[in-house]
Amino acid sequence: MGxxxxxDSKNANHEDWLKARKLGLGGSDMAAVxxxxxxxxxxxxxxxxxxxxxxxxxxxxxxxxxxxESVVADEFAKRTGMKVRQNNFTLQSEEYPYLLANIDREIxxxxxxxxxxxxxxxxxxxxxxxxxxxxxxxxxxxxxAVTGKSSxxxxxxxxxxxxxxxxxxxxxxxxxxxxxxxxxxxxxVKSNTMPAPDGSDACSEAIKKLYPNSNGESxxxxxxxxxxxxxxLNAKADMDEAKDRKQELENIIKDYxxxxxxxxxxxxxxxxxxxxxxxxxxSKRFKQDHPDMYAxxxxxxxxxxxxxxx
Numbered sequence: 001m002g003x004x005x006x007x008d009s010k011n012a013n014h015e016d017w018l019k020a021r022k023l024g025l026g027g028s029d030m031a032a033v034x035x036x037x038x039x040x041x042x043x044x045x046x047x048x049x050x051x052x053x054x055x056x057x058x059x060x061x062x063x064x065x066x067x068x069e070s071v072v073a074d075e076f077a078k079r080t081g082m083k084v085r086q087n088n089f090t091l092q093s094e095e096y097p098y099l100l101a102n103i104d105r106e107i108x109x110x111x112x113x114x115x116x117x118x119x120x121x122x123x124x125x126x127x128x129x130x131x132x133x134x135x136x137x138x139x140x141x142x143x144x145a146v147t148g149k150s151s152x153x154x155x156x157x158x159x160x161x162x163x164x165x166x167x168x169x170x171x172x173x174x175x176x177x178x179x180x181x182x183x184x185x186x187x188x189v190k191s192n193t194m195p196a197p198d199g200s201d202a203c204s205e206a207i208k209k210l211y212p213n214s215n216g217e218s219x220x221x222x223x224x225x226x227x228x229x230x231x232x233l234n235a236k237a238d239m240d241e242a243k244d245r246k247q248e249l250e251n252i253i254k255d256y257x258x259x260x261x262x263x264x265x266x267x268x269x270x271x272x273x274x275x276x277x278x279x280x281x282x283s284k285r286f287k288q289d290h291p292d293m294y295a296x297x298x299x300x301x302x303x304x305x306x307x308x309x310x
Contacts, residue, residue, distance in 0.1 A: 001093070001095060001145075001146075001147075001148035002093075002094040002095070002148070003091045003092060003093050003094055003101070003146050003147055003148070004091070004092055004094055005089035005090070005091060005092075006020065006023065006089075006090050006091070006092045006100075007020035007089065007090035008088055008089055009088045009089070009090065009102075010088040015054050017090070018054045018055075019054055020090050021090070021100065021102070022048065022049055023090075023092070023100065024092060024097065024098045024099055024100035024186070025045070025049075025098055025099060025100060025142075025182050025185065025186065026100045026101065026102055026142070027101060027102075027138070027139035027140070027142040027143055028040075028135070028139055029045050030099075030138055030139070030142045030178055030182060031134070031135035031136075031138040031139055031142075032044060032045050032135075032202070033045055033181060033182065033185050034138055034177070034178070034181060035198065035200070036134040036135050036138055037135045037202065038135065038202070039135075039202060040202050040206075041198060041200050041202035041203035041205075041206050042185065042195040042198070042203075043194060043195055043197065043203055043206040043207070043210070044202060044203075044205075044206045045185075046185075046188060046189060046194055046195055047206065047209070047210065049189045050189055050192055061118070061120075064118060065117070065118045068116075068118050068157060069104060069116045071157065072116035072117070072118065072155050072156070072157050072163075073104065073105050073114060073116050073155070075155070075157070075163055076114060076116070076153065076155040076165050079163070079165065080153075080165065082107050082108070082109075082110060083107070083108040083109070084105040084106065084107055084108065084114055085105065085106050085108055086104075086105060086106075087103050087104075087105065087106050087113075089102075090102050091103070091146055091147065092146070093145065093146045096145070096146075096179055096182065096183070098182055098183065098186035099142070099145055099146050099178070099179070099182055100146065101142065101143045101146040101147060103115070103143055103147070104116045107153065111149050111150045111151070112149055112150065112151045112152055112153055112167070113143055113144075113147065113149055113152050113153070114152070114153045114154070114155060115136065115139060115140055115143070115152060115153070115154045115155070116154075116155055116156075117136065117154065117155065117156040117157070118156065118157045118158075119156055119157075119158050119159070120158075120159065121158060121159025121160075121161075121162070123158065124158060124159070124162070127156055127158055127164045130166065132154060132166065132168060136154060137168060137174075138174070138178070140152035140154055140168045141168070141170070141171055141174045141175055141178060142178055144170050144175060145175045145178050145179060149170070150169075150170050151167050151168060151169050151170055152167075152168045152170075153165060153166070153167050153168070154166060154168060208305075211305075212303070212305075213303065213305075214305055229309060232309060233309060236309075253270060254272060257270070257272055260272075261273050261274075
């Protein structure tokens, strides 16, 4: 399984690197395409690959992840005794050219690479033991699909003070899925055919971004959508029923606890503490008493499109 270098980021700007990424599917893209990303949906990836627009917005976690990448790589080398080196190229699979890879480090003299991560301390359970977050597992398998390497190491600085590193062995079943699903998805990109929506929060955000404003017109849904609507109403009713049941069970426990702050039951610990009164700003009264100041300081939020089925 061969690959070639199609872009050198060492002497290029960030925007050019983002444009090069549009030529195929990278490791983080594939995690979204396979539905295991918490941050992006297949529609997000499709929108990016079919658009000429380059979004170079860097979030705070992304910024610190980039800044600390070398720290994580150096610590991995220190703890394992293995030598690592940077690879500044965008790699493209020769057999499956829709598969790209931008790897963090190569491991010298070993048939493996290294992925460097940083994570919030609250993500500890995702890293304990043999655990690796699903999206990162797919990302590493994707890199093995492109490079042909037999394993990939992943190292993570958790909460700024805990370090994990572990080896991910090549999984041919997962790699075959990456190759086949990637091929199907790339056909959607080439034909400009949007993938079907799913139930993820990331997909909901992508739909909002795709259709931000209503136009005042109406449309007749085709035959078959009556089933979709009824399933939606059934799902909503199930959610309402589950919400009521949850509240009922919560009230039963609260009634037994009475004024007690903590309750225990086997391995479970329940807390019901009194919090300090929350202060709120009376914007309505302020607007009446100080209309000029209100107009000067008021912020207008983004528009929304409430979804209602009657």
